[in-house]
Amino acid sequence: MKALEEKIKKEGIVKKGNVLKVDSFLNHQIDVSFLDKMGDEFQRLFQEHKINKILTIEASGIGIAVMTARHFGDVPVVFAKKSKTSNISDDLYHTRVDSYTHQKTNDVVVSKQYLNENDHILIIDDFLANGCAILGLIDLVKQAGGTVEGIGIVIEKGYQAGGRKIREAGYHLESLAIIDSMDDECGQITFRQV
Numbered sequence: 001m002k003a004l005e006e007k008i009k010k011e012g013i014v015k016k017g018n019v020l021k022v023d024s025f026l027n028h029q030i031d032v033s034f035l036d037k038m039g040d041e042f043q044r045l046f047q048e049h050k051i052n053k054i055l056t057i058e059a060s061g062i063g064i065a066v067m068t069a070r071h072f073g074d075v076p077v078v079f080a081k082k083s084k085t086s087n088i089s090d091d092l093y094h095t096r097v098d099s100y101t102h103q104k105t106n107d108v109v110v111s112k113q114y115l116n117e118n119d120h121i122l123i124i125d126d127f128l129a130n131g132c133a134i135l136g137l138i139d140l141v142k143q144a145g146g147t148v149e150g151i152g153i154v155i156e157k158g159y160q161a162g163g164r165k166i167r168e169a170g171y172h173l174e175s176l177a178i179i180d181s182m183d184d185e186c187g188q189i190t191f192r193q194v
């Protein structure tokens with residue numbers, strides 16, 4: 001998505017530790033009309049799938065997941081929660097996710113009420129790096145007996161392993177922008193040409 005690449009080039013800040021900050025439109029302040037355009041693009045990319053629910057992980061995935069849901073006939077959005085306790089409960093599906101930006105492992109949960117075997121799920125998230133968050137969400141859908149129809153990512157860091165792992169596992173993964181390299185010294189970002 002060319003407009004996204006331009007926006008990242010203009011507003012993105014490359015931080016030390018291989019982290020891109022896009023707080024001006026996605027991760028802190030939300031540019032609603034721009035997220036709406038990205039939601040429209042996800043609808044175009046996944047239009048051949050029958051999707052009845054969108055799954056994401058708190059907090060940064062929620063905005064883009066909600067805007068995307070508007071383009072799929074207002075399907076419900078479920079966001080997996082980062083749990084403070086690791087108490088196993090019969091009412092919850094649990095998985096463990098290593099957090100890329102906070103260097104810790106979270107117990108991530110979804111209530112069994114909101115995921116089930118009839119669900120055809122589009123997973124949405126803001127970033128894809130090593131793939132831990134997405135693999136955790138796939139695990140939750142599998143536990144519920146549902147089907148992962150596709151995975152939509154706003155920004156994939158293509159030089160990290162997540163995208164390859166998920167594509168090799170056979171999932172339909174679409175990223176609106178794929179970064180091939182970024183330099184925290186000069187701030188330069190290079191996008192994959194597709």
Ligand code: 5GP
Pocket residue numbers: 018019020021022027060098099100101125126127128129130131132133134162
């Ligand atoms: P993964 O689990 O694929 O290693 O990392 C993806 C998760 O970590 C995303 O949910 C996102 O919140 C966070 N993340 C990974 N890389 C970045 C980055 O460069 N910038 C920001 N803002 N978040 C990132």
